[in-house]
Amino acid sequence: MTGYILKRLLSAIPVLFGITLIVFLIMALIPGDPATAILGSYATPENVARLNQELGLDAPMWQRYFIWLGNMLQGDFGRSFALNRPVLDEILERFNATLILAGTAFILCAVFGIIAGVISAANQYGAADKAITFIVLLGISIPSFFLGMMMVLLFAVNLKWLPVSGMVAIYGGGDLPDILKHLTMPALALAVVATGVVARLARSAMLEVLRQDFIRTARAKGVREGSVIWRHALKAAMVSIIPVLGIQAGFVLSGAVYIEMVFQWPGIGRMLVDAILKRDILLVQGGVVFVAACYVLFNIIVDVAQSMLDPRIKT
Amino acid sequence: MRAFFKLLFRNRLAAAGAVVMALVVLLALVTPLLPLMDPDITNTADRFMRPFSEGHLFGTDHLGRDLLSRLMWGTRLSLAVGFAAAIIAAIIGSAIGIIAGYFAGRTDNIIMRFVDMLMAFPYILLALAIVAALGPGLMNALIAVAAVNIPFFARNIRGITVGIAHQEFVDAAKLAGLGHTKIILSEVLPNVVPVIVIAMSTTIGWMILETAGLSFLGLGSQPPQADLGSMLGEARSALITSPHTSIVPGFMILVIVMAINLLGDGVRDALDPRLKSGALSRPTATTQIASDRVAAASANDNAILSINNLQTQFHIKDRIYKAVGGVDLDVKPGECLGIIGESGSGKSVTALSVMGLVASPPGIITGGSVIYEGEDLIGAPYEKLRSYRGNRIAYIFQDPLATLHPLYKVGDQLAEAIRCHHHVSKTAARAKAVDLLKSVRIPNPEDRAESYPHELSGGMRQRIGIAMALANDPDIIIADEPTTALDVTVQAQILALLNDLRREHGLAIIFITHDFGVVAQLCDRVAVMYAGRIVETGETDTILADPAHPYTKRLIACVPELGGGRRQLAAIPGLPPVVDKLPDGCAFAERCEKCRTECTVGDIPLRISGSRAVRCLYPETELARETA
Numbered sequence: 001m002t003g004y005i006l007k008r009l010l011s012a013i014p015v016l017f018g019i020t021l022i023v024f025l026i027m028a029l030i031p032g033d034p035a036t037a038i039l040g041s042y043a044t045p046e047n048v049a050r051l052n053q054e055l056g057l058d059a060p061m062w063q064r065y066f067i068w069l070g071n072m073l074q075g076d077f078g079r080s081f082a083l084n085r086p087v088l089d090e091i092l093e094r095f096n097a098t099l100i101l102a103g104t105a106f107i108l109c110a111v112f113g114i115i116a117g118v119i120s121a122a123n124q125y126g127a128a129d130k131a132i133t134f135i136v137l138l139g140i141s142i143p144s145f146f147l148g149m150m151m152v153l154l155f156a157v158n159l160k161w162l163p164v165s166g167m168v169a170i171y172g173g174g175d176l177p178d179i180l181k182h183l184t185m186p187a188l189a190l191a192v193v194a195t196g197v198v199a200r201l202a203r204s205a206m207l208e209v210l211r212q213d214f215i216r217t218a219r220a221k222g223v224r225e226g227s228v229i230w231r232h233a234l235k236a237a238m239v240s241i242i243p244v245l246g247i248q249a250g251f252v253l254s255g256a257v258y259i260e261m262v263f264q265w266p267g268i269g270r271m272l273v274d275a276i277l278k279r280d281i282l283l284v285q286g287g288v289v290f291v292a293a294c295y296v297l298f299n300i301i302v303d304v305a306q307s308m309l310d311p312r313i314k315t
Numbered sequence: 316m317r318a319f320f321k322l323l324f325r326n327r328l329a330a331a332g333a334v335v336m337a338l339v340v341l342l343a344l345v346t347p348l349l350p351l352m353d354p355d356i357t358n359t360a361d362r363f364m365r366p367f368s369e370g371h372l373f374g375t376d377h378l379g380r381d382l383l384s385r386l387m388w389g390t391r392l393s394l395a396v397g398f399a400a401a402i403i404a405a406i407i408g409s410a411i412g413i414i415a416g417y418f419a420g421r422t423d424n425i426i427m428r429f430v431d432m433l434m435a436f437p438y439i440l441l442a443l444a445i446v447a448a449l450g451p452g453l454m455n456a457l458i459a460v461a462a463v464n465i466p467f468f469a470r471n472i473r474g475i476t477v478g479i480a481h482q483e484f485v486d487a488a489k490l491a492g493l494g495h496t497k498i499i500l501s502e503v504l505p506n507v508v509p510v511i512v513i514a515m516s517t518t519i520g521w522m523i524l525e526t527a528g529l530s531f532l533g534l535g536s537q538p539p540q541a542d543l544g545s546m547l548g549e550a551r552s553a554l555i556t557s558p559h560t561s562i563v564p565g566f567m568i569l570v571i572v573m574a575i576n577l578l579g580d581g582v583r584d585a586l587d588p589r590l591k592s593g594a595l596s597r598p599t600a601t602t603q604i605a606s607d608r609v610a611a612a613s614a615n616d617n618a619i620l621s622i623n624n625l626q627t628q629f630h631i632k633d634r635i636y637k638a639v640g641g642v643d644l645d646v647k648p649g650e651c652l653g654i655i656g657e658s659g660s661g662k663s664v665t666a667l668s669v670m671g672l673v674a675s676p677p678g679i680i681t682g683g684s685v686i687y688e689g690e691d692l693i694g695a696p697y698e699k700l701r702s703y704r705g706n707r708i709a710y711i712f713q714d715p716l717a718t719l720h721p722l723y724k725v726g727d728q729l730a731e732a733i734r735c736h737h738h739v740s741k742t743a744a745r746a747k748a749v750d751l752l753k754s755v756r757i758p759n760p761e762d763r764a765e766s767y768p769h770e771l772s773g774g775m776r777q778r779i780g781i782a783m784a785l786a787n788d789p790d791i792i793i794a795d796e797p798t799t800a801l802d803v804t805v806q807a808q809i810l811a812l813l814n815d816l817r818r819e820h821g822l823a824i825i826f827i828t829h830d831f832g833v834v835a836q837l838c839d840r841v842a843v844m845y846a847g848r849i850v851e852t853g854e855t856d857t858i859l860a861d862p863a864h865p866y867t868k869r870l871i872a873c874v875p876e877l878g879g880g881r882r883q884l885a886a887i888p889g890l891p892p893v894v895d896k897l898p899d900g901c902a903f904a905e906r907c908e909k910c911r912t913e914c915t916v917g918d919i920p921l922r923i924s925g926s927r928a929v930r931c932l933y934p935e936t937e938l939a940r941e942t943a
Contacts, residue, residue, distance in 0.1 A: 018432035026441075029448040063642065124597045133438050141573035143524055145531050146547060146565035149554055157555050164555075210597040211674070213717040220672055220712075222705035222735040225600040225697070254439035258528055262551070269439075273532050276447040284447040288440045293436050310722060311767045 004307055008300045020072070021294045024065050027285055068285075077286035082278040087286040091268065095290065097167055098267035100179070102249075102256045104187040109194035109252065110245055114234070116195070117202020117241075121230045124207065134198065139196035144255045148189035148262035155185060165264040186263040190255050194248045201244045204236040212236070237308050246302035250295055319585055329581020335574040343391040351384040355539040363557040376546075376560045377552045377553050385541060391692065392542040395573070396457050396535075397523030403461040404522070405515050408468025414650070415469065415506065416476025417499055427473065433466040441523065452484075453526075456535035460525045475510050479503055514775070516582055520575035527568055543568050600701075601671035602627075604694050605681040612684070618645035620669070620708070620791055621824050625683035625693075627661075627668045630676070636895045638664040640847035641683065644825075644922075646791065651817060651824040653838030655831060655870065659891055661847035662827045666793045668693070670704050687791075706736040709784035711834055712796040715776035719768040725779045726752075727762025727918045733787040751782040755812060778812070785816065791823045798833065810836055825847035832874045835859055840926075846902035847894050853927035863927065863934040866903045867924055909933050 052058045060066070071078070077087035120132040156164040167182050168174045172235040209215065210233050218232045219225075251254030264270075268287055275283040336932070341879040349876045358379035365384075366374040373382035415426040418632060433441065445459035479485065480503065488498045509565065530544030541549070543564045549562035611623035627639040639661045646652050650700055654662045667673045669685050669692065684691040687708065712718040720728055729748035740746070745764070752760035755778040768776055777797060784792050794813065798806040814837055817824055834841050834855060842852040843864060851864040862868040869887045889906040892898055898905065900915040913932055921930045 015432060015435050015790045018429075022432060022436075022441075023444055026444045026448050029445070045587060045844075048520050078748075121597060137573065137576060139485050142569050142574070143519075143527060143531075143547075143565065145528065146561075146568060149547075149551065151563065153558050207597050213712065213714065214720045214772060215781075216598070216672055216674075218720065219600065220670065220704055220710040221732045221786075222701050222703070224701065224730065224735070229601070232720055236720065239722070250437035253437040257439050257443070258531065260531060272440075272443050272447075273534065276443060276534060279450065281447065284444065288436075288444045292436045292440055296435055310770050312721065313801060 001304075001308070005300075005304055008175070008303055012296050012300055015296055016293055017069075019296070020069055020289055021065070021248075023234075023285055023292075024068065027281065028061065031093045031283070039153075055313070067106040072286075072289065077290075080275070080283040082275065082280040087283050088290075090271065091290050093272045094266060094268040094287075095294075097265060098256055098260070098269060098291075099251075100167075100183065101186055101190065101259065101265055101267055102252050104183060105190035105194065106245075106249055108187060108191035109198055109248060112191070112235065113195040113198025114202045114241060118206055118229060118234055118237075120193040120199065120211065121206030134171065134194040139192045140200070141256075142192070144189055144193055145258040145262050147192055148186065148259055151185050151189055152262070154245050164180075167266055167311055184265075186259045186265055187201045189262070190252060190259045191256060194252050197251070198241070198244065198248060199310040202241050205240040206233055208240075209233045210235045235309070239306070242302060242306045242309065248300045249298050253291060253295060272285050323581050323585045326581045326584060328577050332574040332577025332581065333569065339574065340389065340394065342387065343394050346387045346391050349387070350406045351387060352381040353665060353883045354380060354384040354388045354541070356380060363553065363560070366390055366559050366563075366835065369915055374557075374559050375565050376550065377557070378576065382560065382563050385546060386543075386567060389541050389543045389546050389564060390538070390567055390571070392453075393523055393527055393535065393544065395566070396453060396460075396526045396542060397519060400457050400461040400464070400522045400526060401515050401519045403457075404464035404518070405468055405511055407461070408465040409472045409507065409511050411465065411469040412472030412474075413476050413499060413503060416473040417480050417495070417503060419477070423473070426469070428467045430469050434470070438525075439528075440465045441859060442831065443534075446529065450843050451534045451537065453530070453536040453540065456526055456529040459529065460522055463525070464518060464522060467518065470512070471514050472507055472511060475507050476503060479506050489806050495559065499564060511581065513586070514574075519581045520572045520579065521913070523575070524568070524572055538647070596676045598674035598676070601675075601697055602673040603675040604671075605679055608682050609679065610684040610691055610693065610696065611682070613882060619648045619687070620825075621686040622665070622669065623628050623684045623686065625665060625668055625685065626681045627664050627673055628679055628681050630679055631878045633741060634895045636893075637847050637897065638678075638894055639668065640894075640897070641851055642844070644842055644849070644852075645667075646823045646825060648790070648823055649817075649821045650824060650840065651838045652780060653834040653841040654825060655834055655841055656844035657829055657887075657891055659894070660844040661894070664842045665844070666710075666795050666825060666827055669793060670698050670708055670710070672704075672710070702719045703734065705732055705784075705789070706787045707789050708791045708793065709787070709789040711784045711792060711797045713779075713796040714800045715773065719779060721768055724765055724767055725771070729779070729783055732783050738785050747786075747893075748782075751786060752779070754816075755779075755782045755784065757782075770889065773801050774808065777801060777809055781809070781812065781816070785820070788820065789822070792826065793825045793827070795827045796829070798827075799828070799830075806833075813837065830874070831859070835874075846892050846897060848902070848930065848932045849921060849928075852927065857927065861936050863929040864931045864937050865902075865907050865909055865935060868935050 043114050075088060077091065079085070080090055083090055116132050116136065123129045152164055155162045162185050163182050168178055204228075210229075214236070215228060215233055218228050223232065248262045256267060257273065259265065260267040260269040261273065266289060272284060272287050274280075275287065322761075324637045327409060356373070361371075361375050361379040362377055364371050364375040364379075365673070366372065368374055371381050371383065373386060376382055376385065389568070397413065411426060415423040442456075442459040442463045445462055446455055449455040485498060485502050488502050493501075527542065527544030527547070530542050531548040533545070533548055536542045536545045538545070538549070546564035547561055547568070550557075550564065554561050570682065622642060622644040625639055626637070629636040629638055640659070642665050644652065644665070654665065656662045664678070666675055668680055669694070671680075673680070680693055683693065687703070693702070721726065721733075726745060726748045729751055730741065730744035733744045733747055734741075737744075748765050749760045752763055757763050757775065757778050763771070763775070768779070771779070776908075777800075780797065784794075797813075798809050801809060810833065813824065816822065824837075825832070828834060838855050840853065841855045841858055842849050843858075844850065845866050851858065851862070851867045853863075858867060860870060862871055873887070887906060892902050892905070898915065900913075900917060901907070901910070901919050904910045904914045911933070918931055919932060921928050
């Protein structure tokens with residue numbers, strides 16, 4: 001198992017390089033002089049020249065890439081101009097908040113998606129199946145930012161159950177119950193779409209498995225139907241559900257950008273949008289590379305989980 | 316194509332989606348012609364007017380602009396951007412995919428590596444990076460959304476192209492000296508276009524959502540121009556005071572995306588052949604039983620299991636397949652009864668009907684009874700049936716790789732079989748499992764219990780299957796072609812094992828096979844099935860020596876004899892009749908050499924004579940004479 005994990009980690013290295021290269025190439029699309037783009041069109045020529053030198057922007061492109069990469073490997077993601085602090089510090093602080101939000105939403109979508117999918121498949125064409133199918137369809141069709149806004153209207157404004165926005169109360173907040181209260185709505189709004197996708201897939205994976213011969217064997221053995229569904233069938237269905245969970249993690253991370261805007265959540269998505277609007281290029285670059293790298297690492301965890309579930313995968 | 320649309324519109328939800336989508340597109344197209352107010356004229360005196368105000372059906376927004384008009388123009392813009400992004404992504408992505416798939420080798424490798432890297436990003440990060448580089452704006456958002464979706468098309472289309480690039484017509488074109496461009500355009504492209512269209516129909520909803528999302532973040536359309544996303548984004552600050560300005564555009568996005576999703580699902584379902592055949596139905600815990608079933612009484616008192624006039628059908632769409640058309644069988648304690656017939660003769664379905672294991676839907680038991688210890692198992696409550704399954708009546712199935720759970724260790728699967736019916740500890744069950752492995756002559760049973768099914772040989776797996784059937788010391792084992800998937804030497808070992816176990820445990824066995832050689836080795840009595848009915852029964856020896864039904868005779872002739880080189884091995888010409896339209900009279904008539912006109916009219920009864928019975932007007936041997 002350790003060998004397999006090492007192997008997967010090693011195979012991630014070229015992907016991580018590829019990610020930095022792609023981000024670098026995209027940033028090379030910036031029309032005109034990057035230093036001007038960073039400093040804005042009112043910058044003095046001296047400042048532009050100085051920045052160019054500071055960032056090594058006067059060097060040829062391939063050199064610039066390796067300088068940037070080398071710096072990042074040493075933990076130096078550059079300095080944010082708008083915030084006037086090291087990019088990495090800002091990223092780490094913001095990523096924490098995103099992790100709480102996206103992590104919660106991910107767990108919600110995995111748990112509820114799988115449960116809904118299994119119930120749906122076990123009662124195919126029954127009332128529960130129809131109800132779940134309809135809710136799922138609604139869930140995957142509603143834009144998460146719109147859903148978030150509607151939840152604010154209902155739960156925060158009309159029912160006054162939950163706070164409108166933010167991660168902690170401005171005065172006297174910050175403990176766990178306070179964070180949970182602030183977390184509930186954004187996490188739910190973020191989880192809905194992914195839950196729908198997982199539920200759909202879990203349903204069809206379960207239907208596929210329930211027709212297999214080994215399910216008939218389990219029944220012929222006298223295994224209780226509940227156990228046939230939730231142990232025998234679900235375990236086999238997980239083989240096709242787990243990879244989709246890996247993909248959904250990417251969608252949850254993406255959706256977090258919108259949800260952070262709606263709920264003023266101090267996460268990395270809002271940081272990126274602000275940085276784009278302020279043309280804080282280094283912050284965008286660093287943030288994108290960082291989150292993409294985390295996503296790659298998360299998918300390694302998914303692969304390892306898959307190999308632990310399925311003994312047929314050569315480890 | 317027409318069949319496809321018929322299928323699509325039979326799905327009412329998909330039809331509703333199509334109608335809504337058509338309506339929205341139509342409205343978007345005619346928007347410039349409608350007498351709407353200018354969407355960009357601000358009138359701060361009239362800001363935040365409620366819906367249904369005079370002159371403003373949906374009210375006004377924070378600058379006093381007419382919401383209805385803005386909604387229509389915004390929808391138009393959102394649709395246009397979404398469609399444009401889909402088309403751009405489809406064209407570029409498909410081009411990349413076709414090139415990679417067609418040229419294969421290194422070109423393919425390099426391109427697909429790059430595509431994989433793009434796919435390693437959560438999609439919005441890539442879009443944000445592109446917008447960050449190009450600057451906010453609707454055009455740039457469109458480019459970003461299109462770019463993000465290119466890998467999806469590239470990968471899908473490459474897969475299809477790889478399949479096409481190796482087909483004869485492409486090779487023929489190459490031999491004819493056509494250039495690559497020409498081959499791609501004239502041979503490959505026409506074959507991938509349908510796939511491209513389907514991929515577009517499933518992603519277009521996403522693209523509309525994604526561009527709306529970017530606009531919502533303020534990175535897409537810039538004021539005063541507004542698509543649905545930026546309308547929602549601008550309305551956000553007034554969400555609490557004037558919710559209608561958010562609800563109107565948000566609801567529109569929901570309607571559009573939902574209509575597209577419904578339509579997309581309908582398209583997918585209409586193209587999926589498995590849905591038509593009902594193959595995606597999940598079998599229920601027990602076979603369905605027709606409410607008008609007539610339970611037949613048992614004729615034989617000393618049988619441990621008595622099947623009486625059993626009828627099992629498959630209802631697929633409006634066709635009825637009579638897989639089992641009235642079968643009577645008795646098994647005495649300790650007896651081995653063979654059921655023999657070609658595939659499709661209904662022998663497996665008969666066996667599975669006993670414990671309600673016929674997949675249902677589409678299976679349904681429409682008549683007859685199965686009497687075990689004086690009780691009718693057909694129609695017994697689920698919990699009763701379950702407590703008998705594997706406990707009193709156990710099954711051995713054909714292909715042990717498919718019938719054992721691939722993700723559980725065999726020891727655990729055996730232990731589970733025990734714990735289903737006995738309250739014993741996990742360790743005790745596990746110890747019993749190892750004993751069971753020993754009893755079916757598996758070497759190193761402790762180690763083997765830790766193996767997964769895929770780590771064992773076919774013969775070994777079938778021994779596990781047998782061990783599982785023995786787990787609770789059942790009265791009856793129903794073995795459904797347990798040796799068919801095995802090679803001959805292993806087959807002989809398994810048969811010998813079953814024979815030994817049967818004597819040790821005093822088991823009754825129902826042995827299903829298509830091989831008279833196997834029947835001869837193991838069975839006391841045999842029932843020959845054809846097209847869902849029994850055509851002959853009797854003691855194995857007498858039937859082998861003196862078959863009465865022409866079909867039985869032909870089946871016996873199929874068995875090769877060691878050293879008996881003189882006899883010709885004869886396959887039976889023709890195929891068994893399809894059981895949804897059985898002919899009148901004898902089902903075998905069409906393939907029978909002795910067929911006469913009487914054979915094709917009316918129902919031919921099973922004539923019983925002592926221990927033998929035959930369903931034939933002109934049997935090969937007169938039964939009455941025998942019993943006399």
